[in-house]
Amino acid sequence: MNTEPMVEMRGVSRRFPGGHYGVRGVTLEVQRGETLVIMGPSGSGKSTLLRCVNGLETLDEGEIIIDGMHVNHLTTDWNKVREEVGMVFQGFHLFPNRTALDNLVLPQVVVRKRPVSEAKATALRLLDRVGLGGKESRYPAQLSGGEKQRVAIARSLAMSPKVMLFDEPTSALDPEMILEVLDVMRSLAREGMTMLVVTHEIGFAREVAQRAVFLDAGVLVEAGLARDLIDRPETSRCRAFMQRILRRPEGGIAAWT
């Protein structure tokens, strides 16, 4: 069995125009089949770090290795990398002029060059898997937020990625819809998908993630087992952050575990 890490970041930095760092010198590894949660206050560079992994942000320093591919070179074929790396956004970004089914079919046909019939079969199977069997002919506007996010997850899965990136996948959802999305993510993790998840959902992080990292001002401040990082943070900055979010009136979705 391949024991190389699935994702390796070495001294990753991303500077924004104006010179300040979005992410600074982050080094971390994500093992195959592992779920890693990235936490931190807003503006701490969590999303930027995630977006570096699939090239939506370009690196200014350091390197990222995904499944043995060095991806920070000028010669990197990002289209190839992105075929292997799925991304789920806070705002879903479904294609509004296409049905749920077509949202899944089109990229398979365009990128993976699958025959339409095969792409359709895959799409229907995945929609069923995220609990949306029977809703394949709905347009995004006819779906609830939670349903849209589950379509978005299925759309990424349809590309058969090796790694899935989740950028605050439940932050734009009403509380009652958060669970259905987290449930899908949990089952994915259990089946051995490698996942990098930016989230404030403490319950999810505690139960599903093996490891967690805490970012502040673009710097990786603390890394460890997810439970330890949440329940017994070692650094004062991480501790202060955890106290703040655990005190949120809705308790994160702490009720979920």
Add this chain to the structure above:
Amino acid sequence: MYTWHWDELPQYAPLIAAATARTLQISVVSILLGSVLGVVAGLMRVQPLKPLRFLAAAYVELLRNIPLMLVLYLIYFGAGAFLPVSPFWASALGLSIFEGAYVAEIVRAGIESIDRGQMEAARSLGMSYFQSMLHIVAPQAARRSLPPLTGQFVSLVKDSSLASLVSYEELMLVGRQINSRIFSPFEVFLTIGAIYFAICLVLSLLSRWQEARLARP
């Protein structure tokens, strides 16, 4: 007191009909050519390569800040001095180049009105920039651009009257010719105005119908 002389006009009906056909002809050709130019320039303005972006911006700014008449003169009298340019092609090219600049802005605005997340989602799925533009962004942008585009086409039909200045025998020029024979400016120009109005109204109605059709889910 103005005395109406409608009785003299009917004999010129065949001339007016032929001129109307020429106005339609030059409008259609210029709409097609101008749209091609405009879509290319509009796409160039939003793509990532700077030199191409600059080129397209220069084209748009240049053409939007000079009079159409000057463009027509440059082509017909200027380039026409070296090359055999017919009044029709001088006008059609001038109109197309001119309108293309406005179409480019409509195309650019249409594309920029589409949430950046659409492009990011498409790219994240492994689509190239071109594939993302073609399959995801352009169809959505086209929907939003159709109404302003139709408005632009209405302008073009009216602007085609300037082709009369480079002796293309479209409606405006033929109107002037007829008037110089029968000296009934109101009869002649009201008739021609009604023809322009009818053509443009049909275009506007098409646009309204389109808008209603696209507003449906």
